Every structure is written in structure tokens, then in C-alpha cells.
Amino acid sequence: MLAYGLAIALDLFIVFIGARFLLQPEAAAAGYGVPSPRGAYLSVKGVRDLTYGILGLCLLAFAGAEAAGWFMLVVAIAPFGDTVIVLRNGGTRATAFGIHFATAVVVLISAALLFAV
Template sequence: MLTFFAYGLAIVLNLFIVFIGARFLLAPQAAAAGYGVPEQHTPYLTVKGVRDLTYGLVGLALLAFAGAPAEAWFMLVVAVAPFGDTLIVLRNGGSKATAYGVHFATAITVLISAALLFAL
């Protein structure tokens, strides 16, 4: 059961970040609003889209071809991004609810995923 849950959570998180990356590339203003910063089209939104899409695809590739230990280390390291996103939203006048409820919660969920994968 732990294996199913650990792999399932990792797959969902990676697919979710692929979706977010694609959203920043295809609908940048809407994605920026969901991110928690003022809506404006800047090259940053495209950069964020490419970054997130890449993170998700790398995570899926690691899980498929390298296994749980590699994915666990990846999740541990990549948790830096949503922690950083939390600070970006707070420092740029975004709502605390978005900063903590979306980004900080995501970082914690990614760390939980790493812990579950390390436990396998």
C-alpha cells in the first residue's frame, strides 16, 4: 500500500507541475493570477512555464527510468521551488492565503512525497 501511495503521489505532483507549466505557456495571465502575483505578461511568465514543465517531465522520467530513490532525491531538492514561490508571493504583495495555502502547502506535500519514496 505504501508503494502505491508513494508512487501515486509522485506521479500526481509531477503531472500537476506539467499542467502548471503548460498553463503558464498557454494562458500566462490566468496562471499568474493563480500564482498570486499581479497579472502582467512578462518574459518571466514564459520562463516559469518552461521551468515548471521541465521539472514535471524530469520527475516523471526519473520515476519511470531510475526508480524511487532517484525520485525521492529529486523531490527533496525540487521542494526549494515552492518554498521560493512562497517568498516571492509574500514579497510582491500577494495574498498570504495564496502564499501559504498554495505554495507553502505544495512544498510540504513535495517533502512528504520525498519521505514516502525514501521509505520504500
């Protein structure tokens, strides 16, 4: 149950982040860790995150733990990339590692737990 619970929590969290980028783009961008331009970029990020979260939930519901594990393994690339983006664009190391890198690690743990089911 831990594997499914963690995966569901992560998927719902990324749905929340995506919705926040669509509904409160400036606040969401500030939480991301780097200044960002107004406009389409923030909406694109919102749609991307919302899609990732919904896809993860669908995989859990309809394809099972192994498919969801592969999804988590691949989708961990995004927060690792976010870590690099924050570091290369003037964000703090605390945000880069404390939010984005830590998220990537938790997503990888989720993948491992799903593979173990």
C-alpha cells in the same frame, strides 16, 4: 504504491501548471498570487515547471524511487521560494501559505514516502 501515486500526481500537476503558463499566461499568473508583467517571464516559468514535471516522471520511470525522492527533496525549494516571492510582492498570506507552502510540504512528504520504498 502511495509513494509512486503521489509522486506521479505531483509531477503531472506541475506539467499542467507549466503548460498553463505557456498557453494561458495571464490566468496562470493570477493563480500564482502576484501581479506579473507580460512577456518572457511567464513563458520562462512555464518552461521551468514543464521541465520539472517531465524530469520527475522520467526519474520515476527510469531511475527509481530513491532518485525520484532526491529530486522531490531538492525541487521542494521552488514552492518554498514561491511562498517568499508571493509574500514579498503583495500577494495574500492565504495564497502564499495555502498554495505554495502547502505544496512544498506535500512535495516533502512525497520525498519521504519515496525514500521509504
